Amino acid sequence: MTTTPDLLRPHAEQQFASELAALAAQDDRPRPPAWHLSPQAVVTYLMGGTLPDGTVISPKYVGARRLVEVAVATLATDRALLLLGLPGTAKTWVGEHLAAAVSGRSTLLVQGTSGTAEDAVRYGWNYARLIAEGPSEAALVPSPVMTAMREASVVRIEELTRIPSDVQDALITILSEKTLPVPELGTEVQAARGFNVIATANDRDRGVNELSSALRRRFNTVVLPLPATFEEEVEIVTRRSAQLGTSLDLPTLPAGHEEIRRVVTVFRELRSGRTLDGRTAVRPPSGSLSTAEAISVVTNGVALATHFGDGAIGPDDIAAGILGAVVKDPAGDAAVWSEYLETVVREREGWGSFYAACREVAG
CATH class of the missing domain: 1.20.920 (Histone Acetyltransferase; Chain A)
Structure with a gap:
C-alpha cells in the first residue's frame, strides 16, 4: 500500500509503507503469531534507526524507549494495552503506529463517545435481512472487534473512558475469555492468535465513565508522559x-x-x-x-x-x-x-x- 497525494491524512501503513516493507525484508527475529514484524522491529519502527542496508527509519515517537518496549511486549502477550495520558501526549498516534507495525493495518477502530453503542464493540444486524430471514450469519454485521478476533489483528479503541459503562463491560468477556458469544445464532467467535486490543484514555478529562476495576485488570497500562525536556x-x-x-x-x-x-x-x-x-x-x-x-x-x-x-x-x-x-x-x-x-x-x-x-x- 502506497501513499497517494490525494489523501489529506494517510493511514500510518500508507504513509510509511516503504519503511514497514524495509523492516519486514530485513527482520530475521522471531515474530509472534500473525505479526508482520518482530517486537524488536516494531520498536525500531516507532523509535527510529538505521537498518543494515542503510535504510533510515524515521522516529514516530520521541520519548523513553522503555515505554515503547513495554507496550510492544504487552501486545505480544494475551494482555490488552491501555495507553493513558494527558491530552496531546501522542496516545492515538502511538496506538495507530503500533497497530500498523504489528498487524499491517490500523483501520480497525472503535471511536469512543458517550453515544457509542454495544454493537460497536460486539456486533449489529442488517435489519432488512434480519426481518426477512431471521437471525443468520449473513444478517450479522461484525464490529471492528469481532473482525479483529477473526482475522488475528489488533483493534484500536479510542477514548475508552468516554464509552458508557454497560458498553465497556462488553469487553470483559472478550479480553478474559477471548470469545465473543452470539446467542442469537447459538455460537461464538473465538479470537485467533494475534488478536489484541489497544485502547487509549485521557487521565485528566476522565470522560463520561471511569473504567471498572474488573475491566482495568484486563489491561496493562502504559502512561505516556508529556515531553520531558x-x-x-x-x-x-x-x-x-x-x-x-x-x-x-x-x-x-x-x-x-x-x-x-x-x-x-x-x-x-x-x-x-x-x-x-x-x-x-x-x-x-x-x-x-x-x-x-x-x-x-x-x-x-x-x-x-x-x-x-x-x-x-x-x-x-x-x-x-x-x-x-x-x-x-x-x-x-x-x-x-x-x-x-x-x-x-x-x-x-x-x-x-x-x-x-x-x-x-x-x-
Whole structure:
C-alpha cells in the first residue's frame, strides 16, 4: 500500500509503507503469531534507526524507549494495552503506529463517545435481512472487534473512558475469555492468535465513565508522559508540523526555528506554572496546553504566513493561535494570559514583537 497525494491524512501503513516493507525484508527475529514484524522491529519502527542496508527509519515517537518496549511486549502477550495520558501526549498516534507495525493495518477502530453503542464493540444486524430471514450469519454485521478476533489483528479503541459503562463491560468477556458469544445464532467467535486490543484514555478529562476495576485488570497500562525536556518538545513540534505541512502543501520550517521555540516556551511555562529559568511563578490556565495544541498553533501560523503574509512565519502569525490555545475559559484564562504577558513576555529580551502581536489580538 502506497501513499497517494490525494489523501489529506494517510493511514500510518500508507504513509510509511516503504519503511514497514524495509523492516519486514530485513527482520530475521522471531515474530509472534500473525505479526508482520518482530517486537524488536516494531520498536525500531516507532523509535527510529538505521537498518543494515542503510535504510533510515524515521522516529514516530520521541520519548523513553522503555515505554515503547513495554507496550510492544504487552501486545505480544494475551494482555490488552491501555495507553493513558494527558491530552496531546501522542496516545492515538502511538496506538495507530503500533497497530500498523504489528498487524499491517490500523483501520480497525472503535471511536469512543458517550453515544457509542454495544454493537460497536460486539456486533449489529442488517435489519432488512434480519426481518426477512431471521437471525443468520449473513444478517450479522461484525464490529471492528469481532473482525479483529477473526482475522488475528489488533483493534484500536479510542477514548475508552468516554464509552458508557454497560458498553465497556462488553469487553470483559472478550479480553478474559477471548470469545465473543452470539446467542442469537447459538455460537461464538473465538479470537485467533494475534488478536489484541489497544485502547487509549485521557487521565485528566476522565470522560463520561471511569473504567471498572474488573475491566482495568484486563489491561496493562502504559502512561505516556508529556515531553520531558524543552528540546524534546521542540523536536516533536518541528517533526509533526513538518509532516502536516507536507500534506497541506505548506513550507517546512527549519529545525529549531525561533517561532517553534517561542511557542514551546510559552506552553511549557504556563503548564508548569513557572518560567523555564525557574525565577518567576506564573498562573496556569484551565486548559492542558498539550504538545498537540502547540503543533496546531505552529501549523496554523505557517498557513497564515503562506497565504496572507510574505511566507516567513513571525510573531504576528502565531499570536492568535496561542491566544486561542490558552484562553479556553474567557473569564479566568484571559486574566491569566494578560498577567503572563505583562510579567514575563514584556520583560523578555527579543520578545517585543511577540508581546505587541499578542496584545493586538487580545484587544
